Amino acid sequence: MSVLVRIPTPLRPLANGQNEVQLAGGSVREILENLVNSYPGIRERLMDEKGEVRRFINIYVNEEDIRFLDGTHTRIKDGDELSIIPAIAGGCR
Amino acid sequence: MDFREDQIERYSRHIILKEVGGAGQRKLLESRVLIIGAGGLGSPVALYLAAAGVGTIGIVDMDNVDLSNLQRQILHSTKTVGKPKVFSAFETLTAMNPDVHVVPVSEKLTAENVMDLFRDYDVIVDGSDNFGTRYVVNDAAFFLKKPLVSGSILRFEGQVAVLEGYKDTPCYRCLYPEAPPPGLVPSCSEAGVLGVLGGTIGTLQAVEVIKLLLGMGEVLNDRLLIYDALAMTFRKVRVPKDPNCPLCGAHPSIHSVSGSTDWACSI
Numbered sequence: 001m002s003v004l005v006r007i008p009t010p011l012r013p014l015a016n017g018q019n020e021v022q023l024a025g026g027s028v029r030e031i032l033e034n035l036v037n038s039y040p041g042i043r044e045r046l047m048d049e050k051g052e053v054r055r056f057i058n059i060y061v062n063e064e065d066i067r068f069l070d071g072t073h074t075r076i077k078d079g080d081e082l083s084i085i086p087a088i089a090g091g092c093r
Numbered sequence: 094m095d096f097r098e099d100q101i102e103r104y105s106r107h108i109i110l111k112e113v114g115g116a117g118q119r120k121l122l123e124s125r126v127l128i129i130g131a132g133g134l135g136s137p138v139a140l141y142l143a144a145a146g147v148g149t150i151g152i153v154d155m156d157n158v159d160l161s162n163l164q165r166q167i168l169h170s171t172k173t174v175g176k177p178k179v180f181s182a183f184e185t186l187t188a189m190n191p192d193v194h195v196v197p198v199s200e201k202l203t204a205e206n207v208m209d210l211f212r213d214y215d216v217i218v219d220g221s222d223n224f225g226t227r228y229v230v231n232d233a234a235f236f237l238k239k240p241l242v243s244g245s246i247l248r249f250e251g252q253v254a255v256l257e258g259y260k261d262t263p264c265y266r267c268l269y270p271e272a273p274p275p276g277l278v279p280s281c282s283e284a285g286v287l288g289v290l291g292g293t294i295g296t297l298q299a300v301e302v303i304k305l306l307l308g309m310g311e312v313l314n315d316r317l318l319i320y321d322a323l324a325m326t327f328r329k330v331r332v333p334k335d336p337n338c339p340l341c342g343a344h345p346s347i348h349s350v351s352g353s354t355d356w357a358c359s360i
Contacts, residue, residue, distance in 0.1 A: 009248040010248060056224075087268075
């Protein structure tokens, strides 16, 4: 299974500036592992020490937040899109 | 309240919209909106709400205008550098529309004063620059049952959501349960922001405020809008109310406003 993963602008410098990448995997967890293996700089920003997605970063499969699906175990179908959306707070002073 | 001649002329483009009309314009003139932050977002929000004739606009900001603000904070100008932002905002908004009663609040927003600051307003607009403030603003708006129009910008990206956790719709804690710990991610001044983004996101916030005040259209209260300036995309994702939300969920653990508004701006 190959899906489109959208990289938010704060993480793009860690993914060679790309705004989206194609990655393989059958679940959200597999895709995120492939992402951080391909772009190791993203790991610390995206995941905590236990490998869980940080609580200020939301992962969406298409329009749905995985916290309200099966979390990182959420299964992925062909053609799905995965978005990484971090909280941002700038107003900006 | 009867319109003066000059008001009929000033607001004529609103009054001829049947969705607004004379009644809607009168409503705007009687409305009270509080804006947190007179910065990149607060500037366009305040300018458009003042132009629209929102009768009372409160602005909370304790900072002075800095030269580095002027790349995006269009309430201020070279001649107000060094002056309090709320003073600069007062001058700009009053010059643009003397109908508007501008309430400058140059004190720091804290968990202690936030309830008193919010109480007399109809809608709260968050254009603050740090996570601590965002949670404090969210919690106070929830307890007082005030709609919160939240916007944020960083680098080339912006987000907008209307948060009404006292209804069947989410609050900020449903959307983002936790703030990033300080120091993990680059600060706002390090990361930079394309100045125009404040205009894009701030004007969307201003539209949502007017829709809330007039009760028209579909309010963005179950979605997060994400604007990516580089890819030129606007996308919406669904934001459900979190049944386990510590503030607005079924079994809340937060019963009053607390927390620091000092946290560093992150990610």
